[in-house]
Amino acid sequence: MSPADDVRARLQARSGGSGDAEPVRLPARRFVDRAFYEAERAEVFGRAWLLAGRLDEIARPGLYMTWEKTRVPLLVVHAVDDVIRCFYNSCRHRGAPVVRVPRGRNRALRCQYHSWTYDTSGKLVSVPDERDFVDLRREERSLVPVACDIANSAIFVNEAPEGGLGSWFGGAGEELTVESEGLRTLDQRSVTLPVNWKRVIGNLLASPPAPPRPGLGAPAITDADAELVDGGHLRIVAPFDAAGASALGLSGPLDWANLSDADLPTIAGLGPMLSSTATTWVFFPNLFVTYTPSGIFNFTVWPGDEETTLLEATWLAPDWGEEDAPVEHPAWRERIEWAQARLDAVAADLEGAQDEMKEPARQGLSLQDDCEAVRLWNENLDSHLRAVVPPDTLTGAAPGEVRSPLAT
Numbered sequence: 001m002s003p004a005d006d007v008r009a010r011l012q013a014r015s016g017g018s019g020d021a022e023p024v025r026l027p028a029r030r031f032v033d034r035a036f037y038e039a040e041r042a043e044v045f046g047r048a049w050l051l052a053g054r055l056d057e058i059a060r061p062g063l064y065m066t067w068e069k070t071r072v073p074l075l076v077v078h079a080v081d082d083v084i085r086c087f088y089n090s091c092r093h094r095g096a097p098v099v100r101v102p103r104g105r106n107r108a109l110r111c112q113y114h115s116w117t118y119d120t121s122g123k124l125v126s127v128p129d130e131r132d133f134v135d136l137r138r139e140e141r142s143l144v145p146v147a148c149d150i151a152n153s154a155i156f157v158n159e160a161p162e163g164g165l166g167s168w169f170g171g172a173g174e175e176l177t178v179e180s181e182g183l184r185t186l187d188q189r190s191v192t193l194p195v196n197w198k199r200v201i202g203n204l205l206a207s208p209p210a211p212p213r214p215g216l217g218a219p220a221i222t223d224a225d226a227e228l229v230d231g232g233h234l235r236i237v238a239p240f241d242a243a244g245a246s247a248l249g250l251s252g253p254l255d256w257a258n259l260s261d262a263d264l265p266t267i268a269g270l271g272p273m274l275s276s277t278a279t280t281w282v283f284f285p286n287l288f289v290t291y292t293p294s295g296i297f298n299f300t301v302w303p304g305d306e307e308t309t310l311l312e313a314t315w316l317a318p319d320w321g322e323e324d325a326p327v328e329h330p331a332w333r334e335r336i337e338w339a340q341a342r343l344d345a346v347a348a349d350l351e352g353a354q355d356e357m358k359e360p361a362r363q364g365l366s367l368q369d370d371c372e373a374v375r376l377w378n379e380n381l382d383s384h385l386r387a388v389v390p391p392d393t394l395t396g397a398a399p400g401e402v403r404s405p406l407a408t
């Protein structure tokens with residue numbers, strides 16, 4: 001059975017389900033504790049493949065950009081040999097930032113402190129007054145590399161990879177055959193929220209994105225199917241309701257077909273399920289990718305600390321070549337306004353949520369069975385943390401347990 005048939009069968013089976021499963025608790029402490037957050041930084045963000053940007057941001061050799069979304073200063077370079085590389089943005093002399101501006105273009109990277117200079121492969125190529133440095137071996141002072149790889153024109157970085165980017169994609173890599181090489185960033189906007197990042201993830205999982213389709217607005221979606229796939233990623237398929245499906249030309253919410261969006265160029269390789277539903281892949285830990293036939297919408301969720309989160313919303317559109325970006329096209333205007341409305345809605349939903357979690361009597365969040373995706377995602381997060389955080393902070397821990405000290 002193909003993945004799409006499997007999803008359809010589960011969606012058919014769930015209609016009329018009893019919905020009487022026991023709620024699962026997420027202990028409050030996992031949302032407020034500094035040590036829990038530090039464990040996430042080390043065990044999750046320090047080891048995962050993370051989206052650092054897109055090739056179109058450093059399209060030509062010599063272009064570079066700094067990247068600090070995980071609070072570790074990195075430097076992503078389109079090297080003169082046409083390879084994309086990533087380094088710690090830290091000079092091998094005394095550790096000053098090699099690059100201080102967020103973006104630039106140069107054939108060499110010169111630290112402004114004492115002018116040690118590196119080529120775009122990271123090699124130290126010039127040291128002023130080199131004779132003053134006794135025993136300096138340039139070959140031992142290259143910039144420290146960070147693993148970096150490309151998938152569908154997206155740049156991923158990983159400080160401590162256990163495997164390549166392909167194996168990290170796991171089952172998703174085989175399932176997604178979308179040809180998004182020619183996509184460009186059309187619009188990106190963000191909001192910083194005073195709340196733990198897992199509350200933001202939970203909010204997005206509980207109401208998956210259903211972007212507007214040209215001429216139709218944002219179709220209403222029905223119960224979603226959420227499945228954790230190989231690699232710890234989630235596939236969430238939300239069918240449109242009967243009216244939305246009919247407006248798209250489908251004979252029913254589960255009768256999927258290869259659709260295109262009126263007036264807009266189509267992304268090749270989507271397949272019937274991705275083009276006929278609001279399907280979101282949630283790549284662990286923090287990247288949401290929602291498909292439409294004419295554009296891909298991303299949310300990325302970046303913890304600043306245990307109670308601050310940067311939420312970014314990005315629209316990718318098929319390459320518009322030398323023309324102006326189609327931001328004034330009515331369909332794209334509607335989509336960009338929708339993205340802003342989603343950011344505003346998340347901010348409104350979570351207003352005061354962090355303070356609520358800190359109330360002494362608060363036992364945490366209770367997940368009903370309609371929050372299956374939230375449970376699956378949190379259990380997967382726990383699988384990375386189980387060895388370093390106490391049991392009473394994990395998904396499903398019973399309320400009122402004696403608090404054990406967090407490992408530091």
Ligand code: FES
Binds near residue numbers: 091092095112113116
């Ligand atoms: S710290 Fe970079 S040259 Fe001295």
